[in-house]
Amino acid sequence: MTRVLAAIVLGTSLASIVHAQSDNAFGVPTATNPQPSARIVAAAGSRAQGWLAQGRSEVLARHGVVATSDPLASEAGLEILRKGGNAIDAIVAAAAVLDVTSQNDTGIGGDLFALVWSAADQKLYALNSAGWAPEAWTREFFTEELGVTEMPDFGVNAATVPGAISGYDALLTRFGTLGFAETFERAARLAEEGWGQAERRHADLSRVQDRLRDDPDSAATFLVDGAVPPLYSIIRNPDLADALRLIQRDGRDAFYKGPIADAIVAKVQAGGGVMTHADLAEYTSEWIEPVSSSYHGYDIFQLPPPGQGFAALEMLNILEVCAPQHKVDLAALGPAHPDYWHFMVEAKKLAYSDLYAYNADPKFVDVPIEELLSKSYAASLCDRIDMNAASEPSVEGGLKGGTVYLTAADRWGNMVSLVHSVYDVYGSAVTIPPYGMILHNRGNPFSLDADHPNVVEPRKRPFHSIIAGFVMQGGAPLMTFGNMGGRVQPETHAQHMVNMIDHGMNVQMTTDAARFTHNQRSNVLAMEQQLEALVGTALRARGHDVKAVNGGAVGGYQGILFTPEPGLEAPVYGAQSIEQDAPVNGVYRVGSDHRKDGSAVGW
Structure with missing residues (x-):
């Protein structure tokens, strides 16, 4: 049926059909509608295999991979x-x-931090x-x-x-x-x-x-x-x-x-x-030297103070050690159960209270990292979690955020986890x-409280929000990962580890799954919309102040997982010099976050 005939059959004029087209064809912005896609009401499509809500497949490659928040x-x-x-x-x-x-x-x-796995040095x-x-x-x-x-x-x-x-x-x-x-x-x-x-x-x-x-x-x-x-x-x-x-x-x-x-x-x-x-x-x-702790048999590494990475490790310790005391099984509950999210949030509050109490430049103050990252210390915190009621954080605090996290790996087995930032949006x-x-405006997190470990001093480094993660097992490199976004970084690092270790999510699915972020100062629990719709009412009944947010609140992730060829006890790399062109003896699997225009590429 031609367009003219269709108009006659439907009882409409051709002029009205022509006029019905968008004023923003092909998404071209105008002065009256500078963000055309934001006004479109449509249902999202789904994948044909795996978890249907996953936005895209992992990128798999052997010669080298890169994941950042910008395709360029x-x-x-x-x-x-x-x-x-x-x-x-x-x-x-x-x-x-x-x-x-x-x-x-x-x-x-701005500033940067990095974790580098050197294949030559192992x-x-x-x-x-x-x-x-x-x-x-x-x-x-x-x-x-x-x-x-x-x-x-x-x-x-x-x-x-x-x-x-x-x-x-x-x-x-x-x-x-x-x-x-x-x-x-x-x-x-x-x-x-x-x-x-x-x-x-x-x-x-x-x-x-x-x-x-x-x-x-x-x-x-x-x-x-x-x-x-x-x-x-x-x-x-x-x-x-x-x-x-x-x-x-x-x-x-x-x-x-x-x-x-x-x-x-x-x-x-x-x-x-x-x-x-x-x-x-x-x-x-x-x-x-990086700091580390184990979670269900995997060694998780972070950068030490003044970065906030130790809070992610402490949160994982609390989840691992305190779960049996409270008869919580995160793997069995799954991320659709209110008990699951209540336990995660309460563990976060405890870890962040220590973060805001102790974190500072270790050249100027003694940060008790060894104690804070011990399993025995985590066990001492378990009775502060009430599975029936939300708590008030014992130490308040908060940071801003404007950050990029990026990661790369090559055919020789080198892997880099890097985070880089001007802190606030457009820094200073x-x-x-x-x-x-x-x-940048990285001086802003300093304190002017003379008794605080993070008080400003000459040539001192401030409390730093940006962190980079790395995972090993049995002394072999397994994964680089990070989640940009100011104060959300430790809590999201922990969520990704639980997603992948407890639930078996792949390196892309973990970022496509909904996340939470909790504000230690206001005690507001922010959850992405579909997650809030799923468990928000039940969590409010326990005293949580829950609000629904979009993906801008939970930062952006990248991750690279190395999978050696079957039968290998440790990675063996085909290329031993820069002149050789053999691929890594295994495959890199890469994920990147749609929330930050993420792009994972490989060859």
Whole structure:
């Protein structure tokens, strides 16, 4: 039936049929409807196999894999792997692209941490590249000279020394096969040539545009004629490209001792800050020992304080040790039962209370990690859980978040778990001219309470929200994983481990399943909509203050699982040198989160 005949049969005019089409055909935004897809009412489709609600299959590959929160970044890492670079080279290339396309979350003016499995050494290494406080950052500087009672949220006095470029340098120097010239090339070209403005970043920019307008350099860098660039428009940042080109040529010194350092100090001091050239020039990243605990026979590794990773381990300890006392079997209950979620949330409250009481830079205070991560300590907490009633957290606290987590593995068996951030959305909202880079606001989590372990002090690193995870079994590497998103990170790390170890979810399903996040300050339990609809009423009956949220509240995950060929007691890798092209003797399985535009790729 032709379109005209159909109109006659239905008793409508052709003009009305033509007019019925969308004003936003193909999802093209307009001034009256800048986010067209948000208004469409439609049912979601389902898969044809496995868990039907899973958004997509795992990515399986043997020569190398990369997972990030941006397809452009993932492809940059994959490009390096295909050219013969290793996972460390690839992770730097991918992160550098995120530094260009995702300054809402991260940037070269931020910090990073990493866990690196070295196939050559058969050892897991941890890198702390959190920037330290300027030498002049005393408690009195803030309380007396600035006259504040809390650390600034934004501005130059919320920014510690950025650690990211030092971190890249440490990774490439110790484990890489390439340098800044090769690993930064794709990022520099993107900054010069431009990239498309995606939905999530457009929404973040719209949300903080007033804050960015307060800094003329930020407004000039991220806004166009004072307005947010339209969705899907082409964004360029040639000033940032200049910074990346300098680092390609001169390495980390361009940032910490050269022209970029000069620009940072000039901007900070012009705004009433006290960061100096010495604060930048004397900064170095640190190779440290990871912390770990076991969960049902698997060894889970995290970065130590000042990162908050130990809270994930303590939460898992509580779940493992206290479950028998309360006659709880998480595997048997499954994630559709109210008892399951009540127990998870109560364990989280206990772990986060210790996190907010003790976490700080271990160079300045004694953080009792060995005790906090002991099974006996977890057992001492079990009687504080009441399976019939929600509790009030004994220690309150909370952090912000604007983070990327990314991971890579190669055909030689190297695996990298890396997290990178400017903390809040667009960090301090201060941009460093003429280099188009946002400065983070990692100083904000410091305390001005003289008796708190996290009180601000010169050259001290603040309480850090960003963490990276790693799983081993029997001394062999098994999985990299992480979940970006500020304070939600430890609780979501624990949820992913329970999903995969207790329930047998695959590395993609764990992120497609609904999650919760609990606010330790307000005691509000936020659950993604379908999960809240399933168990919210029952949890409210136990005293939980439950609210439904969308996926923006629970962060974004990436994970890589290594599965050796059957019959192998330990991974055996076909390629033993950079010249060889044999794949890993097994397969990498990769998952990535749709909540953050996640992309998992391999070859």
